Amino acid sequence: xxxxxxxxxxxxxxxxxxxxxxxxxxxxxxxxxxxxxxxxxxxxxxxxxxxxxxxxxxxxxxxxxxxxxxxxxxxxxxxxxxxxxxxxxxxxxxxxxxxxxxxxxxxxxxxxxxxxxxxxxx
Amino acid sequence: xxxxxxxxxxxxxxxxxxxxxxxxxxxxxxxxxxxxxxxxxxxxxxxxxxxxxxxxxxxxxxxxxxxxxxxxxxxxxxxxxxxxxxxxxxxxxxxxxxxxxxxxxxxxx
Numbered sequence: 621x622x623x624x625x626x627x628x629x630x631x632x633x634x635x636x637x638x639x640x641x642x643x644x645x646x647x648x649x650x651x652x653x654x655x656x657x658x659x660x661x662x663x664x665x666x667x668x669x670x671x672x673x674x675x676x677x678x679x680x681x682x683x684x685x686x687x688x689x690x691x692x693x694x695x696x697x698x699x700x701x702x703x704x705x706x707x708x709x710x711x712x713x714x715x716x717x718x719x720x721x722x723x724x725x726x727x728x729x730x731x732x733x734x735x736x737x738x739x740x741x742x
Numbered sequence: 743x744x745x746x747x748x749x750x751x752x753x754x755x756x757x758x759x760x761x762x763x764x765x766x767x768x769x770x771x772x773x774x775x776x777x778x779x780x781x782x783x784x785x786x787x788x789x790x791x792x793x794x795x796x797x798x799x800x801x802x803x804x805x806x807x808x809x810x811x812x813x814x815x816x817x818x819x820x821x822x823x824x825x826x827x828x829x830x831x832x833x834x835x836x837x838x839x840x841x842x843x844x845x846x847x848x849x850x851x
Contacts, residue, residue, distance in 0.1 A: 654840070664777070664785065664828050666840035678838040714784060726832055726840055728775040728790035735784055 628736030
């Protein structure tokens with residue numbers, strides 16, 4: 621089982637960025653997926669989650685209305701479209717596989733990718 | 743309330759037992775999960791549900807939950823257990839949101 625994030629880079633405030641996560645080693649369509657971020661020297665913050673079938677997406681209050689989570693079963697990939705970025709969005713973004721199979725609620729966060737770094741700065 | 747509170751730092755002597763706690767109203771309705779994060783690495787799942795150990799986690803790790811408090815106990819702490827530990831659960835005000843505790847830095851003396 622492997623998750624590999626990409627797309628992180630330096631970006632100016634107010635700009636947009638799209639993160640990707642390539643999943644392998646498990647049946648991607650069976651599991652909810654999440655994005656979790658960690659600002660430098662700080663703790664973990666859940667950003668967004670999407671159910672196994674893409675039917676439910678939810679967001680942390682800090683990103684709701686600016687970020688969009690999506691998934692593509694044909695490419696076994698998870699995405700995070702980020703808009704109107706601010707310095708507070710700076711951090712390491714982790715792609716995470718949920719532990720529950722075909723559930724419509726979140727379970728434990730079973731598998732984590734190594735993360736991709738997003739730096740928002742002028 | 744959706745907050746989870748953890749002690750920022752805990753220390754334990756090598757080979758001794760240590761308990762890390764997590765407190766929050768959301769834990770009254772949902773079990774917590776525990777994650778270990780070593781310096782420069784991604785977190786890994788340690789415990790979840792009522793008292794389930796994640797795959798590959800040594801049996802010196804155990805979990806317990808009562809009321810608004812979840813706890814993670816390490817019996818016979820090893821040097822490699824030095825890490826940051828985070829609790830996590832569903833937000834009791836919105837089951838489709840997730841909340842993490844602030845993390846506890848465990849130092850093994």
